[in-house]
Amino acid sequence: MILVLGLLSVPLGADAQQPEKVHRIGVLGATSASAYTIYVDAFRQGLRDLGYVEGRNVVIESRWAEGRYERLPDLAAELIRDRVDLIVTHGPAGARAAKQATSTVPVVMALVGDAVATGLVASLSRPGGNVTGSTFFWPELVAKRLELLKDVLPSVTRVAVLSNPDNPNFRGPLKEAMNAAAQSLRLEVQQVDARGPNDFESAFAEMAKWRADALMVPEDAVFISHAGRIAELAAKRHLRTIGFAEYAEAGGLLAFGVNFVDLWRRAAVFADKILRGAKPAYLPVERPTKFELIVNLKTAKALSLTFPQSVILRADKLIR
Numbered sequence: 001m002i003l004v005l006g007l008l009s010v011p012l013g014a015d016a017q018q019p020e021k022v023h024r025i026g027v028l029g030a031t032s033a034s035a036y037t038i039y040v041d042a043f044r045q046g047l048r049d050l051g052y053v054e055g056r057n058v059v060i061e062s063r064w065a066e067g068r069y070e071r072l073p074d075l076a077a078e079l080i081r082d083r084v085d086l087i088v089t090h091g092p093a094g095a096r097a098a099k100q101a102t103s104t105v106p107v108v109m110a111l112v113g114d115a116v117a118t119g120l121v122a123s124l125s126r127p128g129g130n131v132t133g134s135t136f137f138w139p140e141l142v143a144k145r146l147e148l149l150k151d152v153l154p155s156v157t158r159v160a161v162l163s164n165p166d167n168p169n170f171r172g173p174l175k176e177a178m179n180a181a182a183q184s185l186r187l188e189v190q191q192v193d194a195r196g197p198n199d200f201e202s203a204f205a206e207m208a209k210w211r212a213d214a215l216m217v218p219e220d221a222v223f224i225s226h227a228g229r230i231a232e233l234a235a236k237r238h239l240r241t242i243g244f245a246e247y248a249e250a251g252g253l254l255a256f257g258v259n260f261v262d263l264w265r266r267a268a269v270f271a272d273k274i275l276r277g278a279k280p281a282y283l284p285v286e287r288p289t290k291f292e293l294i295v296n297l298k299t300a301k302a303l304s305l306t307f308p309q310s311v312i313l314r315a316d317k318l319i320r
Helices: 002-016 037-049 069-081 090-101 139-154 174-183 197-208 221-225 227-236 243-249 260-275 297-300 311-313
Strands: 023-029 058-064 086-090 109-112 131-136 158-163 189-193 214-216 241-244 256-257 291-298 316-320
Touching: 023 037, 023 069, 023 090, 037 058, 037 086, 037 256, 037 260, 069 086, 086 090, 086 260, 090 109, 090 131, 090 221, 090 291, 109 260, 131 221, 131 260, 139 158, 139 174, 139 241, 139 256, 158 197, 174 189, 174 227, 197 227, 221 227, 221 243, 227 243, 227 297, 241 243, 243 256, 243 291, 291 297, 291 311, 297 316
Parallel strands: 023 058, 023 086, 086 109, 109 131, 158 189, 158 214, 214 241, 241 256, 291 316
Antiparallel strands: 256 291
16 A cells, blocks of 8 residues: 555656746847847846746747838737737837737837837836836937037037938937937037938938038937948048947947947846736836947047047047
């Protein structure tokens, strides 16, 4: 009898040990996997730091729009049909496509400019709905870049602003903040449209026709993916420029902004909380508190520019 009971206890114990749940996370990207490898890898590292192992307790399904923002809604719907547990995305176009595709599957914004103004969340403290994550107040950041540009290069008078008309952020509050900052700084600004790399040449030709002496490159998935090409065209026309960190790294003159890699890694924390049962509606949207000033001294030399020591000391990073 003891022997029989002992044998019976083995399958009972095995049955009691439930297999580990495998979570399915969808990544919805506006451009290409190759262009965003560093950011998705940061997200993956964030998951590993929290105990997730791909293939064991988490699977990542990715969909990329290849710079064609109009594809995002179909790709988001495809992820929903694949029964993902949540979607991680970036930029207002990606977040909006995910939000429109589902009202039940949670959506984590790795990084979005002004999530409140674009209608993605009701408020930062109580997002409501199924969307949460990280955002920054883009209009204020753009205004600060104009201020820095004028402070560092007082001779600048006409600033072209590269703009993607498919990106909702380039309308409304951004334009108002940019115009207000330009007026106070006595600058002329003009938005120049470019939906993708095929539009860059004509965009720079328009800047030359307008006689721009400086260029601001705001955050946009297409511009991030092609930062090197934009920097090359700006250098060819001797434009003094300011943009995001990756732009300065690719050859732009100045950068002021947030760290994209850190925010993608932070997206894993949001994903973990949601997978453990937290509701996006009650997870406050976070704003980055650290902004970095980057100066590309190599580009400055090529443009025959010399920055005052005060600017060098203010910089968080110098590219030589």
